[in-house]
Amino acid sequence: MSRFSFNQITAKHWDLVDLVKGLVEADVDKVALWREPVAEYGLERSAALVRDAGLEVTTLCRSGFFQEPGWFDDNRRAIDEAAALGTGVLVLVSGGLPHGSKDIKGARQHVADAIAQLVPHATNAGVTLAIEPLHPMYAADRCVINTWDQAMAIASAFPSDQVGVTVDTYHLWWDDTVLDKIEQAGDRIAIYQLADWITPLPAGVLTGRGLPGDGCVDIAAFNAAVEKAGYTGPIEVEVMNEELWQRPGREILAAAYSGYSGDIDPAKSTP
Template structure:
């Protein structure tokens, strides 16, 4: 009789620890105003959030920083910067680093951007991303911000992200100290790679942030906004959890779901179903 009770207690403790690592990514409730989102998270007992640059800029950087700080919330990441194919990439990324530091987050997510207009030079674009991160890394380090390279699913390589695989992201990150440049583990973008789990398990402190979203089928017309909540699709979340645990990652776990249908629902409702989905995969 005692053994099942002990196992149940251990499961409950583990579940509590997992919930304490939960971070609500702002994009999951895209139309929820920042003030309302902060109030909703506080009411729900959520003390970590991931913010996006556009709504922060709309509300005001200083006001946003004060709002989350006064509410007792921790900003786990700022999303996103990168887009190194654009002419103003250098200045914009330095601004993003400054914004991350002002918000008190230690992690800035980088989406590398696609091919320059009219270009088919994929290898050249990837070399440029590596060079660009090399130029930015010292500035980020001075600000106390880690650049978290996010490999996106290969279907985004042309227009959004020429860094498509874990290996490509790690090859760039490993040119720098781990505290300066790391890699984002996003289940939505990496689930298809049959070699990635064992590589994640060996990544150690290179894992800068861990994000959850599910791959649902059939693919919606708007693929970019057709992700599922954890547990709604075909991603083996448990396998990813095991891999990041083996790597020693004990940081925040963000739920970042871009879904047009989800965005139509009230923000607090979105937060509630997100928490339910998060709990269900542990």
């Protein structure tokens, strides 16, 4: 269980206090937090809660959305929130096209320029900006950074401890070149996240991910690639699924760990 991290969004309706209690009871010592529930509970209270429970916060999700007015101030706040929670990784989702625009090339350049503006503040805070490429179906409204190459082109302008890339199996599995590139990524991998691609796609594709092992993603191949790259950090299970969210939090946690352990170490049992 030493590398397993439970991403908070996987049990979206599990309130933070009960989530922390459930993780401790299950001997899970890593969690990825989301900004919205942290803000709802209070940043300082959230930081104290996870710290007192002995939990490691592997990432804070998420910031970016650089097409929005006020992106600069909001992202600086997100960096400060990550530092306050004790995590060194802030996941960035770039955002889609500005309203009414069709200039995707310009939008991608804006993402690169925006990240460059944020790097000094993130570096001072000890936070790595982890660019997450999202599946191309999200390009218009959520994320114009859609491939490993696009994310790396931005990240490689900076040291790896300043800007890295998020490996999310759900978003990258379709790319027949990505595994070889991940193998060569070295310490550019900031975080590794697991979710599966299930078919037929639910009506709401944003919340149609499957637990590891439930879909068509060759997660074992991704495991081998990140291992060959030398990545030894946390492995988050991050699943957004409306049906899954209706289950009790502890049941979701057990299912997430079962999917994780089936792909990472089949000899392990659920917590």
